[in-house]
Amino acid sequence: MATEVKPLFRAVSTSPRPLYQLLRCIDFAQRVHVQITEDGIRFAADNSRVMQGVAFLDKALFSAYTVNLPPSEDGETPDYPNFQIPLSTFLEVLQIFGSVDVAARAQKADQDPYRSNIRNYRPNAFSNHTLGIAGTCTLLYAEEGDPFKIILEESGTKTTAGLTTYLPEMPEDIPFDRNDLTFKIIMSSRTLFDCIAEIIPAGPVKLTITATKTSPFLTLSCAGDIGSSSVDFARGKDLLETFSINDRWSQAYKFDFIRHASEAMRIASKVSLRGDSQGVLSLQFMVDVEGGKRSFLDFRFVPFATHDDGEEDDVEIEEYD
Amino acid sequence: MAILTFTLSEEGVTAFRDALNCLSKFSEDVSIEARKDSFFLSTMNTSKSAYASFRFATNRFFGRYQYQATGQFQDKFYCSMYIRGLISLFRSRSGVESRGDVDKQTIIDRCDVAIEDGEGVKSRFIARIIFRNGLTATHRLPFEVSMPVHAKFNRQEALYHWSISSRTLKQLVDHFGPGTEYLEVNTDGDHVNFTCFSEKTISDDAVLKKPLHTSISVETDEFDDIDVEDKLQIVVSIKDIRAITQHAAITGNAIAARYSLPARPMQLSYASDAISCEFLIMTVGERGGNPAQRTKKVRKGAPSSNNHVPPHLEATSRRTSAAPSQTAAEIQRQQSEMPPPASSRQPPNPTPRLSAARASASRIGAFDFRPSQRPPPPTLRSDSLFVEDEAWEPVRDEDEDGDEDARLEWDHSADPVSGLVNRLMCPVANLETESLYFAHEPRR
Numbered sequence: 001m002a003t004e005v006k007p008l009f010r011a012v013s014t015s016p017r018p019l020y021q022l023l024r025c026i027d028f029a030q031r032v033h034v035q036i037t038e039d040g041i042r043f044a045a046d047n048s049r050v051m052q053g054v055a056f057l058d059k060a061l062f063s064a065y066t067v068n069l070p071p072s073e074d075g076e077t078p079d080y081p082n083f084q085i086p087l088s089t090f091l092e093v094l095q096i097f098g099s100v101d102v103a104a105r106a107q108k109a110d111q112d113p114y115r116s117n118i119r120n121y122r123p124n125a126f127s128n129h130t131l132g133i134a135g136t137c138t139l140l141y142a143e144e145g146d147p148f149k150i151i152l153e154e155s156g157t158k159t160t161a162g163l164t165t166y167l168p169e170m171p172e173d174i175p176f177d178r179n180d181l182t183f184k185i186i187m188s189s190r191t192l193f194d195c196i197a198e199i200i201p202a203g204p205v206k207l208t209i210t211a212t213k214t215s216p217f218l219t220l221s222c223a224g225d226i227g228s229s230s231v232d233f234a235r236g237k238d239l240l241e242t243f244s245i246n247d248r249w250s251q252a253y254k255f256d257f258i259r260h261a262s263e264a265m266r267i268a269s270k271v272s273l274r275g276d277s278q279g280v281l282s283l284q285f286m287v288d289v290e291g292g293k294r295s296f297l298d299f300r301f302v303p304f305a306t307h308d309d310g311e312e313d314d315v316e317i318e319e320y321d
Numbered sequence: 322m323a324i325l326t327f328t329l330s331e332e333g334v335t336a337f338r339d340a341l342n343c344l345s346k347f348s349e350d351v352s353i354e355a356r357k358d359s360f361f362l363s364t365m366n367t368s369k370s371a372y373a374s375f376r377f378a379t380n381r382f383f384g385r386y387q388y389q390a391t392g393q394f395q396d397k398f399y400c401s402m403y404i405r406g407l408i409s410l411f412r413s414r415s416g417v418e419s420r421g422d423v424d425k426q427t428i429i430d431r432c433d434v435a436i437e438d439g440e441g442v443k444s445r446f447i448a449r450i451i452f453r454n455g456l457t458a459t460h461r462l463p464f465e466v467s468m469p470v471h472a473k474f475n476r477q478e479a480l481y482h483w484s485i486s487s488r489t490l491k492q493l494v495d496h497f498g499p500g501t502e503y504l505e506v507n508t509d510g511d512h513v514n515f516t517c518f519s520e521k522t523i524s525d526d527a528v529l530k531k532p533l534h535t536s537i538s539v540e541t542d543e544f545d546d547i548d549v550e551d552k553l554q555i556v557v558s559i560k561d562i563r564a565i566t567q568h569a570a571i572t573g574n575a576i577a578a579r580y581s582l583p584a585r586p587m588q589l590s591y592a593s594d595a596i597s598c599e600f601l602i603m604t605v606g607e608r609g610g611n612p613a614q615r616t617k618k619v620r621k622g623a624p625s626s627n628n629h630v631p632p633h634l635e636a637t638s639r640r641t642s643a644a645p646s647q648t649a650a651e652i653q654r655q656q657s658e659m660p661p662p663a664s665s666r667q668p669p670n671p672t673p674r675l676s677a678a679r680a681s682a683s684r685i686g687a688f689d690f691r692p693s694q695r696p697p698p699p700t701l702r703s704d705s706l707f708v709e710d711e712a713w714e715p716v717r718d719e720d721e722d723g724d725e726d727a728r729l730e731w732d733h734s735a736d737p738v739s740g741l742v743n744r745l746m747c748p749v750a751n752l753e754t755e756s757l758y759f760a761h762e763p764r765r
Contacts, residue, residue, distance in 0.1 A: 191454070191456065194452075194456065195456065195458075198450075198456075198458045199458075201406075201409030201410070201412070202409075202460070216457070226403060226405070226406040226409075226462060227406055227445075227460060227461050227462035227463060228460070228461045229458065229459065229460045229461070230458070230459045230460075231456055231457065231458045231459075232456075232457050232459070233455065233456065233457075234457055235451065235455045235456075235457055236452075236454060236455020236456050236457070237455075238455065239454060239455050239456070
């Protein structure tokens with residue numbers, strides 16, 4: 001190839017804060033699987049093949065986004081770059097961004113005690129961030145096998161971090177049948193977060209999610225060491241924006257897995273809960289990021305296997321009047 | 322099926338939580354006792370040296386309260402529960418974390434509680450919390466049916482009492498350091514001294530082997546009323562006092578203390594609109610040389626609209642002319658015979674503030690050394706006061722005074738340097754000087 005200077009992938013962002021926010025939501029696995037496509041980068045985290053979290057960073061989140069795939073011989077769709085990186089390290093690197101501002105403020109405070117004592121809490125009109133010269137964050141993947149590079153440039157300081165890339169080992173998603181949905185509910189993500197927060201004190205191991213056609217519509221219940229708790233929507237049907245259900249659906253999940261998604265519940269604006277006939281639960285979060293753009297986070301959970309002897313039903317779901 | 326059902330408003334949930342938080346500082350379990358017209362939460366600590374109880378006025382505190390007498394619970398229902406489970410149930414939902422937009426959605430509309438028990442029914446405390454946004458949370462907690470243990474307090478025996486605004490008392494208690502264990506209350510002329518100290522030794526290398534003693538001297542004018550034997554030193558656990566004052570300050574009403582002699586229980590009580598609280602804590606201490614002399618002050622001039630002192634206390638406090646040697650029986654007779662006439666109300670002291678300020682100004686910041694007060698060995702703490710039934714018979718203490726002193730063998734010639742006492746003479750208004758004194762506290 002003649003133009004070997006062109007890297008495989010290069011993306012520039014002036015504000016990596018949304019990247020950080022989104023990626024933090026799937027920070028439950030050591031390594032994430034990265035796939036670079038022409039529309040954006042896909043980060044997938046996986047926990048024992050029973051929980052999966054996907055953050056898709058749309059190319060709209062970047063101010064410049066180029067993918068130069070080598071043209072394949074037979075004209076088929078080219079292979080997108082696939083690799084794994086340690087997510088926590090990536091998040092740490094992203095946090096470096098903005099630290100120049102903090103350091104500059106601290107320095108200014110030393111020189112100008114008046115400002116440091118009285119006005120320190122105010123947003124600084126002359127900070128790099130407010131002036132829009134925030135600097136850039138460049139993600140670079142030169143060629144297959146290269147380190148995944150993050151270059152942060154801010155007011156004269158340039159930080160380059162190279163993350164070792166690992167061979168992909170989890171190319172498959174948890175199978176979720178979009179054409180065989182048992183129910184689909186869209187609601188405010190805050191509400192789901194509140195429901196989960198409500199039952200956390202019970203110290204649950206298993207979370208049972210039940211969706212019914214009639215009241216109470218959607219129930220989250222669990223049993224823990226100090227008692228059992230449940231949250232339902234019997235009086236709150238209007239909290240459910242979309243509610244379509246084919247049949248009664250009830251599945252149990254490991255509570256810790258669901259809790260991993262609570263950061264996503266916190267920052268997202270809406271969530272779509274879907275369950276297929278196999279019992280796989282899909283949580284799709286819509287996150288409003290800076291500048292009116294939207295991003296999506298996708299979680300999938302495999303339920304506990306249900307046995308027909310009814311033993312698994314140790315969660316109290318008695319009715320209370 | 323439910324034995325007891327009641328409804329709490331959002332304020333009710335908050336009040337319930339405050340009470341449970343206070344109880345959790347005494348013990349891990351709480352006893353619930355419910356009758357047709359009363360609802361109690363009580364607990365006793367494991368060493369049986371402190372007892373706390375909250376009584377809720379069923380008609381005012383609860384939106385709805387229904388007691389269904391069934392089976393073994395014909396007369397009353399009682400059970401014991403794990404406090405932490407209850408606290409998490411009634412925890413504060415709003416503002417758990419800073420939410421960007423001030424959507425006050427998850428705020429409780431009401432909380433319905435049902436207690437179910439009986440044959441074939443699981444013993445469950447079921448709380449259904451209905452949120453304003455439409456969510457309904459149902460929590461089921463198990464309980465154990467066990468008879469609550471109540472401590473009894475003999476009011477006739479408690480000759481001494483004082484009452485003070487709970488906020489003032491909390492401000493005083495806030496000044497005592499975290500490492501301290503005991504609080505000593507004694508009177509000295511027209512001052513009441515609150516001394517906080519510890520018997521723990523920090524380390525052998527330290528010059529001061531014990532944490533700083535902190536003493537706050539309060540003018541009797543700060544008290545609503547006071548009638549205590551002069552120089553009587555009564556020592557209680559500061560941990561218990563802290564728990565009590567913290568809760569009392571929420572209600573903001575006057576807190577009343579009644580006690581007699583060291584090694585006898587002290588009662589602390591206060592009431593708010595719908596809750597009345599009573600605490601019994603064990604005391605140790607030392608009696609002064611002059612039992613006949615009393616520190617006494619009655620302030621009844623101010624209209625006591627928000628002063629929920631029980632009538633019994635009012636009657637006693639107006640007994641200004643009673644001789645100190647009166648026996649309890651005489652006092653009682655006098656109370657029953659003589660309802661205090663309105664004319665006996667004293668006019669308010671015209672210059673209490675002025676004199677207090679002057680007195681404190683002359684003494685503020687004065688350090689002085691005095692012998693350390695050693696509380697008697699822990700074996701003297703009597704557990705036997707707390708009994709399960711009404712059968713407990715109080716013993717007159719006057720007969721035993723000689724004995725007790727002999728047994729204690731106080732060493733009054735103790736090395737004066739070993740216990741450095743930082744005595745802070747100030748009324749509450751002058752507390753800003755405290756940081757100076759706390760700077761001396763050894764770091765741990």
